Amino acid sequence: MEKANWKESVVYEIYPRSFMDSNGDGIGDIRGIISQIDYLQELGIDTVWLAPIYQSPNIDYGYDITDYRSIQPEYGTMEDWQLLLNELHRRGIRLLMDLVLNHTSDEHPWFQNARSSRDSRFRDYYIWRPAQADGGPPNNWTSFLGEPAWTLDETTGEYYLHLYHAKQPDLNWDNPELRHEMYDMMCFWLDQGIDGFRLDSVNSLSKDQNFPDTDKDKIQDSGEDFTRNGPYIHEYLHEMHEQVFSRYNVFTAGETSKVTDSDVLKYTHPDRKELSMVISPEASSLGDQPHDQWQNKAWSLADLRKIIWMCQKDIGDAGGWFGLYFSNHDQPRMVSTFGDQGTYRTESAKMMATFLHTLRGTPFFLQGEELGMTNHPLLTSIKDFKEQQALHYYDVMVHDKGEDPETILERIKAKSRDHARNPMQWNDTIQAGFTSGTPWMPVHPDYKEVNVLKERADPHSVLNYYKKLISLRKEHPIMVYGDFRFILEDHQQIFSYLRSMDGENWLVLLNFSGEEASYTMSDEEAGLIRGGNRLIGNYPEPQHAEDMVSGTLRPYEAVVYRCQG
Ligand code: GLC
Ligand code: CA
Numbered sequence: 001m002e003k004a005n006w007k008e009s010v011v012y013e014i015y016p017r018s019f020m021d022s023n024g025d026g027i028g029d030i031r032g033i034i035s036q037i038d039y040l041q042e043l044g045i046d047t048v049w050l051a052p053i054y055q056s057p058n059i060d061y062g063y064d065i066t067d068y069r070s071i072q073p074e075y076g077t078m079e080d081w082q083l084l085l086n087e088l089h090r091r092g093i094r095l096l097m098d099l100v101l102n103h104t105s106d107e108h109p110w111f112q113n114a115r116s117s118r119d120s121r122f123r124d125y126y127i128w129r130p131a132q133a134d135g136g137p138p139n140n141w142t143s144f145l146g147e148p149a150w151t152l153d154e155t156t157g158e159y160y161l162h163l164y165h166a167k168q169p170d171l172n173w174d175n176p177e178l179r180h181e182m183y184d185m186m187c188f189w190l191d192q193g194i195d196g197f198r199l200d201s202v203n204s205l206s207k208d209q210n211f212p213d214t215d216k217d218k219i220q221d222s223g224e225d226f227t228r229n230g231p232y233i234h235e236y237l238h239e240m241h242e243q244v245f246s247r248y249n250v251f252t253a254g255e256t257s258k259v260t261d262s263d264v265l266k267y268t269h270p271d272r273k274e275l276s277m278v279i280s281p282e283a284s285s286l287g288d289q290p291h292d293q294w295q296n297k298a299w300s301l302a303d304l305r306k307i308i309w310m311c312q313k314d315i316g317d318a319g320g321w322f323g324l325y326f327s328n329h330d331q332p333r334m335v336s337t338f339g340d341q342g343t344y345r346t347e348s349a350k351m352m353a354t355f356l357h358t359l360r361g362t363p364f365f366l367q368g369e370e371l372g373m374t375n376h377p378l379l380t381s382i383k384d385f386k387e388q389q390a391l392h393y394y395d396v397m398v399h400d401k402g403e404d405p406e407t408i409l410e411r412i413k414a415k416s417r418d419h420a421r422n423p424m425q426w427n428d429t430i431q432a433g434f435t436s437g438t439p440w441m442p443v444h445p446d447y448k449e450v451n452v453l454k455e456r457a458d459p460h461s462v463l464n465y466y467k468k469l470i471s472l473r474k475e476h477p478i479m480v481y482g483d484f485r486f487i488l489e490d491h492q493q494i495f496s497y498l499r500s501m502d503g504e505n506w507l508v509l510l511n512f513s514g515e516e517a518s519y520t521m522s523d524e525e526a527g528l529i530r531g532g533n534r535l536i537g538n539y540p541e542p543q544h545a546e547d548m549v550s551g552t553l554r555p556y557e558a559v560v561y562r563c564q565g
Contacts, residue, residue, distance in 0.1 A: 006251040012045040021435035030076035044470035064105035094195035127161040141223035145392035196251030203256040206230035228258040237274040261314035268320040279323035312484040322361040332419040341374035347556040350538035354558035372462035375419040427453040493517035503565040511553035520550040532563035
């Protein structure tokens, strides 16, 4: 397996609005991040993914950009940003900027100009189509928000496409002028010394511009069969690589969705010169109903194994690379989804951390996961939610489809992205030390228990467990490059695997349930496990005399043994 520093990285997502506020306006900012860089160093992460900080009207909190080359004033200035970059680099931490290439804000000057006249020189930067004979939109796609994916522009009498909000018109990547404009802008940031990009929704850039109707009965369809991994996507990414990435030493993580193993291999195999890795929501969306992501679906460890098999074996063995995550700013908190946010909060937070750091692939986690933060109990009425996908889903379901408001609210309370967007918890003072003013999102009421200051002092905290895992990953290349195979493949509570490299085997055992779980390995599996010692685990002491080939795990127990190969 080819070595690369981005394979060995641990990536920490900073959601700037909620990380640290330096001036008391209740909104996190760049100066706030700078004030906490020592914390990042203490944690041991080596790469920061900074969610968008460009100028934006904030309909999607920065994922709707009006100027790709300037900083949103509420976050600071270009000088602040340069200081941030220098301070990160001084501590050996890389910076990935989050770049939204699929769409802009409708307030971007390009779109303002494009919509002013059909003859605008920017018209073709976006995607326009005439109405159908009955005046309706060009096809039947719905956006991620559940409404039609096309909006009629009155002035010029045509519809424009938006896979997301109507205030986020999609760019037309089939236009070479637009592509080159984007490559220039990417070089602008790389020339300032950043280390790479997280590329938002990157496998949607090329669309089937025949715009066929979809026959899927799905609420947030976004034309997925015709907009993901579209006809020219590999050409465009290869071109981007030639024109931009190949000129720098760059780390690129492309956010994708609806990818198969062969798509991912195309995006990430080094011979193809497209992206370093993709990050994809397969695991974090296990509990989503296929026709409506807001509705829950029961899932089993067998479903999770299929996904893990794809990234570990089908992709990993074939030379592709995956960025792994179980939550980010678009998902509820990892503990609430996969673990137990009550009795076993710390155990299950550590169990998920063990999972994330011992798989093959680059781990990504969102600020606050390292404290074991959980979903937000104070978001109870629809007025408490800020993210548009939740608000529009409520509108579509309750107002257009006449569904029961309580049922819809319950779904939103369980799954909203806002659970991941509340302030970081630094200490037990008012507003958790995040701001001296009123935070833009309420602080989670558990901040007196769950905060950096307190967890730093507790050797058994989630925070100290993350630090240990991250430093183990730096010391032991087997965690990055080792081969992968499943153990106990049919177990319904325990997820287990072996990583192997250079005559060493690491056995990982994870109890995904709140009950004790017993296991006995097959003779073949037992033959692989010899002379082990316990490297790390989320319960202070092993419960039983160590006999790794059979045993019992306590609720949400995670343990890693190092054995001879
Ligand atoms: C990505 C972002 C998400 C945003 C969307 C549209 O999925 O992670 O937050 O809403 O793209 O840009
Ligand atoms: Ca501020």
